[in-house]
Every structure is written in structure tokens, then in C-alpha cells.
Amino acid sequence: MVKGIIKKQRKSLPIYKYKHKILETINKSQVTILIGETGSGKTTQVAQYILESSLNSDKLIGITQPRRIAAISVAKRVAYERQSEIGSLIGYSVRFENKTSENTKIKFLTDGMLIRESLIDPILRNYSFLIIDEAHERTTNTDIILGLIRELITQRNDIKVIIMSATIEAQRFAEFFSSREIIEVHGRTFPVKILNAAVPEPDHIDATVIGIVQVHLDYPAGDILVFLTGQEEIEDVQAILLRKRKLLPTNSMDFTVCAMYAALPSHLQMKAFESAPENTRKIILATNIAETSLTIPGVKYVIDSGVVKERNYDPRTGMESLKIVKISKAAAKQRAGRAGRESEGICFRLFTSEDFNGFEDYSKPEITRSNLGNVVLQLKIIGHDPRLFKFMDRPDDIYIEKATQELRGLGALDGEEKITLLGRKMAELPVPPVLARILLASLEPQLQCTKDILTIIALLSVENLCYFNRKEANAMQIFKCSEGDHLTFLKIYQEWRKNKTKSWCKTHGLNRISIKRASMIRKQLRQYLKKYNPALVHAPNENILKCLAKGYYMNSAFLSADGTHYRTIKDREIIHIHPTSVLFQTRKKPQCIIFSEVIITTKKYVRGVSEADYGIIQSFLGTLKTK
Numbered sequence: 001m002v003k004g005i006i007k008k009q010r011k012s013l014p015i016y017k018y019k020h021k022i023l024e025t026i027n028k029s030q031v032t033i034l035i036g037e038t039g040s041g042k043t044t045q046v047a048q049y050i051l052e053s054s055l056n057s058d059k060l061i062g063i064t065q066p067r068r069i070a071a072i073s074v075a076k077r078v079a080y081e082r083q084s085e086i087g088s089l090i091g092y093s094v095r096f097e098n099k100t101s102e103n104t105k106i107k108f109l110t111d112g113m114l115i116r117e118s119l120i121d122p123i124l125r126n127y128s129f130l131i132i133d134e135a136h137e138r139t140t141n142t143d144i145i146l147g148l149i150r151e152l153i154t155q156r157n158d159i160k161v162i163i164m165s166a167t168i169e170a171q172r173f174a175e176f177f178s179s180r181e182i183i184e185v186h187g188r189t190f191p192v193k194i195l196n197a198a199v200p201e202p203d204h205i206d207a208t209v210i211g212i213v214q215v216h217l218d219y220p221a222g223d224i225l226v227f228l229t230g231q232e233e234i235e236d237v238q239a240i241l242l243r244k245r246k247l248l249p250t251n252s253m254d255f256t257v258c259a260m261y262a263a264l265p266s267h268l269q270m271k272a273f274e275s276a277p278e279n280t281r282k283i284i285l286a287t288n289i290a291e292t293s294l295t296i297p298g299v300k301y302v303i304d305s306g307v308v309k310e311r312n313y314d315p316r317t318g319m320e321s322l323k324i325v326k327i328s329k330a331a332a333k334q335r336a337g338r339a340g341r342e343s344e345g346i347c348f349r350l351f352t353s354e355d356f357n358g359f360e361d362y363s364k365p366e367i368t369r370s371n372l373g374n375v376v377l378q379l380k381i382i383g384h385d386p387r388l389f390k391f392m393d394r395p396d397d398i399y400i401e402k403a404t405q406e407l408r409g410l411g412a413l414d415g416e417e418k419i420t421l422l423g424r425k426m427a428e429l430p431v432p433p434v435l436a437r438i439l440l441a442s443l444e445p446q447l448q449c450t451k452d453i454l455t456i457i458a459l460l461s462v463e464n465l466c467y468f469n470r471k472e473a474n475a476m477q478i479f480k481c482s483e484g485d486h487l488t489f490l491k492i493y494q495e496w497r498k499n500k501t502k503s504w505c506k507t508h509g510l511n512r513i514s515i516k517r518a519s520m521i522r523k524q525l526r527q528y529l530k531k532y533n534p535a536l537v538h539a540p541n542e543n544i545l546k547c548l549a550k551g552y553y554m555n556s557a558f559l560s561a562d563g564t565h566y567r568t569i570k571d572r573e574i575i576h577i578h579p580t581s582v583l584f585q586t587r588k589k590p591q592c593i594i595f596s597e598v599i600i601t602t603k604k605y606v607r608g609v610s611e612a613d614y615g616i617i618q619s620f621l622g623t624l625k626t627k
């Protein structure tokens with residue numbers, strides 16, 4: 001009975017009509033470009049078509065996704081369609097979680113995981129088919145994969161590649177791979193009506209809350225998926241909605257709220273896929289991680305704020321900034337595409353149609369605006385020269401030069417830019433090179449501070465550890481350490497370990513979800529370092545600061561003579577300590593600081609700030625000059 005329903009549903013998808021053509025093209029061409037509207041069935045069907053055909057071999061069909069939530073949820077869906085347990089015929093592999101077995105034939109994985117597999121086996125001999133899904137998203141990892149595959153097909157003529165995208169950039173993908181095989185799949189499952197705001201909304205959060213309440217009160221049953229920019233906004237909107245829930249008319253339907261953002265533990269993200277109790281509407285507050293590939297059962301309405309948080313790196317100053325920017329037309333279409341998957345849907349856009357016309361067609365590929373430290377490190381390990389590597393969109397030379405310089409400074413590359421043993425060890429760790437360097441420095445016999453550094457790195461890997469904007473207490477101030485934020489983080493964690501209750505977190509202004517996630521990351525990082533047998537003992541603060549300086553020496557700054565600001569040591573840029581830092585209002589400001597990140601708003605602010613070990617900074621900068 002279930003099998004019959006599934007069969008019928010699969011046959012009803014627009015892509016089904018193209019099955020024969022797709023298989024024929026894959027058979028005759030090494031690279032196929034497949035373009036199709038959202039919901040046409042690309043993600044769930046193409047790998048199954050191959051599996052069911054005579055093209056199938058005893059090797060794997062790999063299908064990549066830019067995000068882990070998509071890889072997991074789509075794998076589960078395909079396993080369901082094949083009526084098989086997840087992890088057997090259909091599996092997935094994402095960072096820190098591998099659900100595959102000897103029997104696995106279709107493997108969903110994040111593109112980051114496929115890069116990790118390339119580090120070990122550059123010709124990816126376990127695969128006979130590689131499907132790159134959502135290629136239009138152009139994440140850094142997708143772009144590296146595209147470049148690696150371009151190289152790979154010259155070495156393996158037995159591998160077939162399918163590039164899948166929802167947009168008309170097909171021609172560019174085809175040119176990049178010198179392929180003439182483009183298939184366009186027309187049609188979508190169900191129509192989605194688009195309703196635009198009549199006038200521009202001055203505040204996207206207010207507009208979102210009003211929009212949610214209106215849809216809830218005025219529209220028939222069906223869940224609502226809402227796009228916001230980040231964890232903090234999601235938590236704020238969640239709190240407002242829960243307050244408003246008490247004021248709802250008694251005759252109206254109830255609602256539940258769940259969240260979906262990258263820093264939320266997987267099992268909580270997956271809650272969005274569970275159906276709400278009877279007569280209750282599910283409202284899912286998500287970032288753009290819910291933008292592509294996902295089918296969230298029950299969702300009939302999408303509310304699109306029209307904005308996204310974008311990370312940009314400036315190689316001239318070495319600073320990274322996070323800004324809320326308008327989304328692209330392609331992203332708006334993807335967001336709308338999350339409705340209309342099980343039945344007709346509506347997308348409420350909190351921007352006018354004129355606004356939409358002014359959006360860029362696509363957002364700029366991430367690789368052209370990111371710190372390339374990790375990219376250069378990974379390419380070096382696979383054996384590519386980043387300066388000659390064929391990127392689909394080449395980052396400016398300065399991005400590669402800066403990353404190479406940084407890696408040399410960190411000791412990952414030698415004077416001739418060859419990868420060092422330290423560099424190889426750094427690449428094994430699932431954190432950016434600077435943090436990997438700090439973790440490895442903590443193992444040095446004269447520092448021996450791995451226990452504490454693990455905690456600090458884990459806490460730096462989560463967002464919004466403390467609530468700053470609320471009237472309640474804030475853990476940073478309660479556990480303030482005069483040496484700065486990193487040791488304050490450590491103290492917070494140590495205190496939390498003694499008392500992990502919800503109420504303790506609340507009275508200490510601590511975000512429980514974030515600290516629990518940090519604890520999980522800490523455990524996983526500890527696993528990676530296990531082979532070095534670290535002495536897991538507490539270390540003096542001085543050692544911890546020395547260790548941090550070894551990674552953050554490029555992010556160091558001196559206090560100005562009048563004590564009002566700092567200037568970065570490398571580029572003489574003026575920076576200010578962010579008000580959330582414990583060093584913001586301190587009476588005696590350190591002469592020299594290191595910092596974890598820069599936030600550019602009205603001024604250039606630095607966050608995650610600590611007193612620096614100047615001796616170490618000086619010696620590191622010295623080595624950089626002599627190289």
C-alpha cells in the first residue's frame with residue numbers, strides 16, 4: 001500500500017517525464033548539467049533513477065548538498081521512498097555524523113565532506129557518479145568541488161558527473177566543464193502565489209512578527225516557514241510570538257514555534273520536520289539554511305524578510321565583517337519554492353515588487369569574498385597550486401596571497417610555500433586554520449593547556465553565548481576576568497559545568513542552547529586531538545594567553561597614546577573594543593590586545609578580546625617579515 005503511494009507520488013513529479021532523457025544523456029556524456037525549477041524532483045529522484053538503471057555499478061552514487069540539514073533530511077526522504085533504513089542502501093555523511101554502511105549505494109554528503117574525502121583520496125575512487133546539487137548557491141565548498149571535479153574528470157573517464165542547479169546559469173557551468181549536455185526540466189509540483197508588500201517595510205523584524213500573526217489569524221490551516229537572518233533575531237521573534245500567543249482570541253487555532261539555524265543542534269533542527277499537534281499551526285523560524293533542497297512537511301506559507309546575513313572578508317585589512325544585506329532574486333525564488341511542495345502555497349514577501357526588481361540576480365560567489373586560509377590549505381594538501389587552480393570565478397589574487405601569507409605565518413606552509421607537517425595536522429582539524437593552530441599550540445610541552453583551550457575554541461565556535469540586549473544579568477559581566485574575554489568564556493563554562501539547569505542559565509544570562517552546543521563541539525574536538533595524548537590539566541592563564549597569541553598574532557593591536565582606541569599592529573587600522581567585551585569599560589586597558597573577530601557597524605569593533613602576550617606577537621610578526 002505505502003509502496004503504491006510512493007510510486008504514484010514519484011511518477012507525479014515533473015522530472016519523471018524526463019527520466020529517460022536524463023539517463024540517456026548521463027550515459028553518453030561525462031558531465032551533464034541539469035536545470036530545473038524548485039520542487040521538480042531533482043534532489044530526490046536523479047540518484048534513484050541511476051540506481052534503478054543499467055548505468056548503476058558497484059560503486060557509490062554521491063550527491064552533495066551545501067548544508068548538513070539538507071543532506072540529512074533529503075537522505076531520510078529518499079530512504080523512505082525506497083522503504084529502506086537510513087544508513088543501509090541510502091546513507092549520509094556530514095561533519096561529526098556518518099550514517100553509511102557497506103550496503104550504501106546512494107550517499108548524501110555536504111560538499112565540505114567531499115572535500116575532506118578528497119584530502120585522503122584525490123581521485124575519489126569509491127564513486128562512479130557524483131551529483132553536485134544546488135550548484136547555483138556557489139558556496140566556497142561547492143566552488144572548490146567544481147574545480148576539483150574539473151581536474152578529476154581528466155584523470156578518471158569512468159566517473160560521471162551531474163551538476164544540478166535551479167537557475168539559468170547553466171551555460172556557465174557547461175562552459176566550465178566543456179560540456180554541451182544541458183537538460184532543462186520544466187514544471188513544478190504545485191503553484192506558489194507570490195504576495196508582495198505594497199510599501200517598503202522600515203523594520204524587517206517588526207514586519208515579520210506582524211506578518212506571522214496576520215497569516216495565522218487570517219489564513220486556513222497550514223504551517224508557516226519564516227526567513228530571518230540569524231540566531232539572535234530568531235530568538236527575539238520566538239520570544240515575542242510566545243508572548244503574543246497568550247493574547248490570541250480563544251476561538252483561534254493554537255500555534256507552536258520552532259527554530260532552524262546552523263548553530264542549533266541537529267536534533268532540535270529536525271523538530272521542524274515533526275508534525276504539530278492537531279489544530280495547532282507550526283511556525284518555523286529559519287535562516288537561509290532552510291532555503292534550498294528542503295521539503296518541510298506541512299508548510300503552506302512562506303514569509304520572506306528579504307534579507308540575509310552576509311560574511312565579507314577584506315584581504316587588505318584582514319578583517320571579516322558580517323552585514324545584513326538584501327537577498328538575490330535567485331534566493332527569493334528558492335525561499336518561495338519551500339511552499340507548494342505538498343499542495344498549493346503562498347509566499348508573502350515583506351518587500352515590494354520594485355525592491356525585488358532591484359535585487360541582484362545571484363549573490364556574489366562566496367569564494368570571491370571570503371578568507372581563503374582553509375581553501376589554500378586544502379588545495380595544497382590535495383596537491384594543487386592555488387594560484388593555478390581553475391576556479392569557476394577566480395578570487396582576486398590578493399585573497400590567495402593573503403591566505404598564503406597567513407598560512408606561512410602560522411607555520412602551515414614553509415618558506416617555499418610547501419605544506420609542512422604542522423599544516424597537515426591543522427587541515428585534519430575541523431576548524432579554521434587560526435583556531436587549528438591554537439589547538440595544536442596548546443599541546444606544546446611548555447604550554448600544556450589543551451583542556452582549557454579546547455573549551456575556549458568550542459565557545460568561539462558558537463554564536464550568541466550570552467544575552468546582552470536584555471535587562472537580565474549577563475554572564476560575561478558576572479564571571480568577568482581582567483585578562484579579557486577568552487578567559488571569561490572559560491570561567492563561564494567552568495561554572496556552567498557545576499550547574500547546568502535551565503534556571504541557572506537564565507539567572508546568569510547564558511544562552512543554554514549555545515553553551516550545550518559548545519560542549520558538544522568540545523567533545524568532538526577532543527576526539528580529534530586524542531591521538532596526541534594531551535595532558536588534560538588546567539594551565540596558568542599566562543600559558544593560555546601565550547597559546548592564543550600564537551594563532552591570533554595577525555589580529556593584534558596597540559593602545560593609542562590617549563587610550564581611546566587601538567591600532568592593529570599589522571596594518572595600522574583603527575579599531576574599537578566592542579561594548580559586549582569585558583575589556584570595554586575596564587579602567588586599565590591592556591597595552592596590547594588580540595581579538596577573535598571584527599564587526600563593522602558605525603565603527604570597526606573587535607569582539608572576543610584579550611590581553612596579548614606581546615613577546616609572542618613580536619616574534620611571530622618578525623618571522624613573517626623575514627620570509
Ligand SMILES: Nc1ncnc2c1ncn2[C@@H]1O[C@H](COP(=O)(O)OP(=O)(O)OP(=O)(O)O)[C@@H](O)[C@H]1O
Binds near residue numbers: 040293
Ligand atoms: N520529506 C518529504 N515529504 C513529503 N514530500 C516530499 C519530501 N521531500 C520531497 N517531497 C516531494 O518531492 C518533491 C520534489 O522534491 P525535490 O527535493 O526532489 O525537488 P528539487 O527539484 O530538488 O527542488 P529544490 O531544488 O527546491 O530542492 C517536493 O516538491 C515534494 O512534493
